Amino acid sequence: MRHTDQILIFDADDTLWENNVVFEQVVQDFLGWLDHPTMNRTELREILDDIERANSAAHGYGSKVFLRSLHDCLEKLRERPATVAERQQILELAKALIDYEVELIPGVTETLAELGARHRLLLLTKGDPEEQQRKIDASGLDHHFRSVHIVAEKHAGTYLRLAEEQALHPERAWMIGNSPKSDINPARRAGMNAVFIPNANTWALEHDEVDPADERVLTLARFPELLDHF
Known part of the structure; x- marks a missing residue:
């Protein structure tokens, strides 16, 4: 469903x-x-x-x-x-x-286009603002998102502020990412749901344990699998 x-x-x-x-x-x-x-x-x-x-x-x-x-x-x-x-x-x-050129994960463009027709999409990324904006521009994906947010760090307070600024209901919000430390666990602490899509190349400093018993965390193997759930 x-x-x-x-x-x-x-x-x-x-x-x-x-x-x-x-x-x-x-x-x-x-x-x-x-x-x-x-x-x-x-x-x-x-x-x-x-x-x-x-x-x-x-x-x-x-x-x-x-x-x-x-x-x-x-x-x-x-x-x-x-x-x-x-x-x-x-x-x-x-x-x-x-010299880095943005290499999209397979299926991202098509998946975002379909999801955007049914849901409200936001982008939340951390890092140097100029560098992150450059990658966003190069990706050609920015038009899929209602708003784009570049922050210095992602912790529970980041998600709480985002929810307040965007008037989000946490029970209807899902953080989708590859990092347990920055995406999954702090979003859950803020009362949001989460979708964990592991990436074999995730930075070691972004590793953390994800509670396997947490029913509000959905784990997927591939990005396009989002279409089976949303």
């Missing part, structure tokens, strides 16, 4: 289009370039994850903060400031982020 006349709130990165796979490739290239004499990639990645976690909390998200984390990681491991040549090399390694 389909839910009718609902408010569907969509995440963007790794829900509507691939995103973290590009960052992950840069990370792997960076770790290989480091060629640390005593640490393996797993150990190096743990250090980088800790640095990214701290920088995200202090400075937000996006490619600029990511590059900062790469520089900080290098300097921590080398125990000295990065040289001009090393900074240039990191920029070269991260070139894929600069």
Whole structure:
């Protein structure tokens, strides 16, 4: 049975289009370039994850903060400031982020078009406003949404404010995304429903446990499966 006349709130990165796979490739290239004499990639990645976690909390998200984390990681491991040549090399390694073209998840365009005829669609994404807007513009999807919201962080308060601003009834609102930490769990804490669509490339820092007994969380394997429920 389909839910009718609902408010569907969509995440963007790794829900509507691939995103973290590009960052992950840069990370792997960076770790290989480091060629640390005593640490393996797993150990190096743990250090980088800790640095990214701290920088995200202090400075937000996006490619600029990511590059900062790469520089900080290098300097921590080398125990000295990065040289001009090393900074240039990191920029070269991260070139894929600069040249990145939005790659939509299969079925997104058609699914949004059909859902928009039956429901009210909103977009809620976190990150650097300029960078996120650039991706939204490049995606060509913005016309599907009644409103677009770019926020610094997604927590329960973010969803409560959105509900108040948009006069949403939480029991009729569904947050749709790939991140348990940012999409599913905080939306549920705000009293909304959620649709969890896992992405194999989801950033490690967005992982969290989703309550398997929560009947107000719908888990789908593919984006077009939304049409079976809404």
